[in-house]
Amino acid sequence: MNDASYNRLKAKYVGLLGSKCKKCGAEFFPQARVCRKCGSFELQDIPMPPTGKVTSYTILNVPALEFKDDAPLVIGYIELSNGVRLIAQLADISPSEVREGMPVRMEVRPLSQKSGAGDPMVGYKFVKSEK
Amino acid sequence: MRSVAVVGAGQSKFGRRNDARLDELAWESVKQAMDDAGIVQNDIDSFVVSTVGGWSAELLPAVFVGEYCGLEPKPTMRVEAACASGSAAIYQAYSSIASGLADVVAVVGVEKMTESPTSVAVELIGRAGNYFWEFENFGMTFPGYYALYATAYLSKYGATEKDLAEIAIKNHYYGSMNPKAQFQKKVNLDEVMSSKYVAWPLKLLDCSPITDGSAAVILASEKMARKLTKDPIWIRGIGAASGTANMSLREDFVGLKAARLAAKSAYQRAGFDGDPKKLDLAEVHDCFTIAELLAYEDLGFSRKGGGFKMAREGQTYKGGVLPVNLSGGLKAKGHPIGATGVSMVGEVTRQLKSQIKGDRQADIRNGWGLVHNIGGTGHYAYVTLLSQDKGGQ
Numbered sequence: 207m208n209d210a211s212y213n214r215l216k217a218k219y220v221g222l223l224g225s226k227c228k229k230c231g232a233e234f235f236p237q238a239r240v241c242r243k244c245g246s247f248e249l250q251d252i253p254m255p256p257t258g259k260v261t262s263y264t265i266l267n268v269p270a271l272e273f274k275d276d277a278p279l280v281i282g283y284i285e286l287s288n289g290v291r292l293i294a295q296l297a298d299i300s301p302s303e304v305r306e307g308m309p310v311r312m313e314v315r316p317l318s319q320k321s322g323a324g325d326p327m328v329g330y331k332f333v334k335s336e337k
Numbered sequence: 338m339r340s341v342a343v344v345g346a347g348q349s350k351f352g353r354r355n356d357a358r359l360d361e362l363a364w365e366s367v368k369q370a371m372d373d374a375g376i377v378q379n380d381i382d383s384f385v386v387s388t389v390g391g392w393s394a395e396l397l398p399a400v401f402v403g404e405y406c407g408l409e410p411k412p413t414m415r416v417e418a419a420c421a422s423g424s425a426a427i428y429q430a431y432s433s434i435a436s437g438l439a440d441v442v443a444v445v446g447v448e449k450m451t452e453s454p455t456s457v458a459v460e461l462i463g464r465a466g467n468y469f470w471e472f473e474n475f476g477m478t479f480p481g482y483y484a485l486y487a488t489a490y491l492s493k494y495g496a497t498e499k500d501l502a503e504i505a506i507k508n509h510y511y512g513s514m515n516p517k518a519q520f521q522k523k524v525n526l527d528e529v530m531s532s533k534y535v536a537w538p539l540k541l542l543d544c545s546p547i548t549d550g551s552a553a554v555i556l557a558s559e560k561m562a563r564k565l566t567k568d569p570i571w572i573r574g575i576g577a578a579s580g581t582a583n584m585s586l587r588e589d590f591v592g593l594k595a596a597r598l599a600a601k602s603a604y605q606r607a608g609f610d611g612d613p614k615k616l617d618l619a620e621v622h623d624c625f626t627i628a629e630l631l632a633y634e635d636l637g638f639s640r641k642g643g644g645f646k647m648a649r650e651g652q653t654y655k656g657g658v659l660p661v662n663l664s665g666g667l668k669a670k671g672h673p674i675g676a677t678g679v680s681m682v683g684e685v686t687r688q689l690k691s692q693i694k695g696d697r698q699a700d701i702r703n704g705w706g707l708v709h710n711i712g713g714t715g716h717y718a719y720v721t722l723l724s725q726d727k728g729g730q
């Protein structure tokens with residue numbers, strides 16, 4: 207990822223910045239300009255809650271090229287506590303312990319091993335949480 | 338709208354085709370399809386080329402293929418809808434005939450994938466989604482997306498990895514009889530279950546391969562179809578829909594909404610009630626075994642959560658409720674992504690005309706067949722109903 211792309215995305219990657227519809231209150235991640243629920247164009251930036259649960263998952267033995275040194279990757283389909291869902295890497299969770307329903311919370315981590323050089327590219331990953 | 342028929346079909350051998358360039362591959366199918374229709378280039382009003390590219394050096398595949406196949410200066414374009422590009426091209430050709438803009442249109446699907454290193458091909462296919470949000474910094478792959486569906490489906494309905502394996506076994510069984518298939522080889526349960534996990538719970542033998550190949554069909558208006566052939570196969574309905582780029586915005590991971598919408602619209606146009614017993618065969622998009630299960634449900638062949646039982650009971654073999662993927666499917670026939678949808682329509686056309694040699698020919702009783710073609714992970718969906726019967730007036 208080049209610096210310009212990263213700089214555009216950083217606030218969303220680090221702060222889970224999404225959108226909330228001013229009319230109907232529906233929340234979205236990533237940011238939206240049109241409300242998928244009521245069609246309104248009136249949306250405001252809002253950070254997503256940092257906790258949620260795993261609703262589906264996979265263990266990638268063959269991840270995308272840039273992540274091959276990180277294999278196997280544990281990928282979760284996460285439902286945040288506000289009902290918004292996203293796909294993210296699960297960190298510090300072994301493939302054998304990941305389960306549907308597992309509570310998780312967001313942590314800011316290096317995005318890949320490669321992103322340690324120069325200005326580090328960091329973003330959201332999810333780790334186990336108590337509740 | 339005017340009626341539209343398939344009047345010719347051709348397909349190259351699918352597989353690792355180091356012997357042929359993109360344009361040479363395309364010509365194999367175009368030649369067969371023109372011969373089948375009994376026409377030459379001059380009889381064709383326009384042609385649509387479906388290819389996804391990326392791994393191909395050719396940025397303008399439509400004119401590259403057009404020149405080699407002698408189709409220049411006919412109007413053309415390249416059409417892309419990921420793995421549903423072939424159906425998108427047919428949709429385009431169908432529209433131009435139905436509208437009266439053209440009478441005879443060639444649809445050429447072609448893809449050359451195997452000369453890219455596997456890791457590069459996997460990388461490119463992995464971008465089929467929302468690049469920045471679900472690929473670039475997440476390491477996701479295309480099998481990974483479908484694996485999320487598989488995990489959710491198995492867990493919600495109590496299906497097992499063995500049920501998924503049954504799909505692979507069936508499709509390899511039929512592929513073993515298809516001389517144009519990439520894998521003309523049966524597989525057994527042990528082989529599928531012991532193949533390596535790519536993206537748990539999907540194993541290598543749950544995945545369709547990387548393939549070179551081409552397919553072509555000739556579509557014609559009623560007037561031209563009547564002139565060219567005694568047995569045109571009519572396109573009775575095409576339905577199409579799209580899904581969100583971000584997988585995370587999907588309502589659930591146990592079906593593809595775009596496929597359900599595409600089916601609904603195709604069924605409405607064709608006046609088809611969705612009863613699988615009224616079809617003689619279906620070609621569905623089994624890029625992964627889980628995708629075929631989802632297709633059974635999205636197309637209404639079974640109730641929600643019942644698709645895996647059809648697989649478990651062998652209901653989609655010949656002699657069951659509805660034979661599915663008698664070609665071997667993407668799984669065994671191969672999946673040259675731009676060619677797949679075109680190949681599916683060609684297969685159903687030849688099946689409905691009872692032109693298939695050997696045991697994989699369906700018993701044609703009702704004269705109806707269905708094609709279900711998905712791009713990405715339900716990002717694009719096309720459903721096409723074909724019939725021996727023109728219907729209407």
Ligand SMILES: [Zn+2]
Nearest residue numbers: 227230241244
């Ligand atoms: Zn709203």
